[in-house]
Amino acid sequence: MTNNIKIAPSILSADFAQLGAEIARIDAAGCDWIHIDVMDGHFVPNITIGPQVVKALRPHSEKPFDVHLMISPVDQYIDAFADAGADIISFHPEAGPHMHRTVQSIKARGVGAGIVLNPATSLSCLDHIMGDIDLILVMSVNPGFGGQKFIHSQLEKISAIRKMIDASGRDIRLEVDGGIDRATAPLAISAGADVLVAGTATFTGGPDKYAENIAALRGQ
Ligand SMILES: O=C(CO)[C@H](O)[C@H](O)COP(=O)(O)O
Numbered sequence: 113m114t115n116n117i118k119i120a121p122s123i124l125s126a127d128f129a130q131l132g133a134e135i136a137r138i139d140a141a142g143c144d145w146i147h148i149d150v151m152d153g154h155f156v157p158n159i160t161i162g163p164q165v166v167k168a169l170r171p172h173s174e175k176p177f178d179v180h181l182m183i184s185p186v187d188q189y190i191d192a193f194a195d196a197g198a199d200i201i202s203f204h205p206e207a208g209p210h211m212h213r214t215v216q217s218i219k220a221r222g223v224g225a226g227i228v229l230n231p232a233t234s235l236s237c238l239d240h241i242m243g244d245i246d247l248i249l250v251m252s253v254n255p256g257f258g259g260q261k262f263i264h265s266q267l268e269k270i271s272a273i274r275k276m277i278d279a280s281g282r283d284i285r286l287e288v289d290g291g292i293d294r295a296t297a298p299l300a301i302s303a304g305a306d307v308l309v310a311g312t313a314t315f316t317g318g319p320d321k322y323a324e325n326i327a328a329l330r331g332q
Pocket residue numbers: 122124125147149180253254255256257258259260289290291292309310311312313
């Protein structure tokens with residue numbers, strides 16, 4: 113029996129020389145979503161991939177593409193990522209001046225909209241946007257790199273957001289990203305998360321281990 117926890121492997125830890133095959137492998141291994149980290153070398157100190165690569169990857173899985181934008185500015189790239197096949201687009205409030213406008217642009221494309229909170233970002237930025245969003249992503253590391261250590265102070269934030277979501281009565285997913293492994297996954301789930309991003313913990317051990325790694329994160 114499966115629980116309601118969704119596992120979204122971050123392809124940041126995949127073999128970049130064979131990304132299409134890697135996506136097909138994590139799909140076959142039982143992941144729920146595919147987390148794609150887009151970094152611009154400006155908003156975060158690393159550069160990864162753009163919409164053309166996302167488009168090229170789209171035929172390799174029918175599972176939702178969960179696109180995490182770590183770019184600034186963000187608005188002029190929404191259409192390109194929607195065209196490329198993103199199912200959910202999340203962005204950081206610090207990346208632009210008009211959070212509500214950005215959410216509306218994402219929703220206008222029929223794509224799910226998510227807000228990403230950095231470890232030091234206040235919950236107050238969610239106060240007037242809860243009615244418009246589909247996902248809240250809590251960063252449990254500072255954005256920019258895979259393989260970092262989980263920041264435990266974020267558990268309190270996850271619990272507080274879980275209460276806000278339940279009080280809103282809306283169907284908003286609560287995702288946690290960064291340092292998720294077999295030890296920290298249960299902590300994030302207990303605090304109220306229902307989507308776990310995992311890069312290192314999914315891809316560790318090579319393709320033969322992907323299914324076992326994903327099941328372990330799910331608590332099975
Ligand atoms: O957004 C991210 C980094 O900015 C990544 O999604 C995240 O770090 C996943 O990697 P890992 O599971 O190895 O921590």
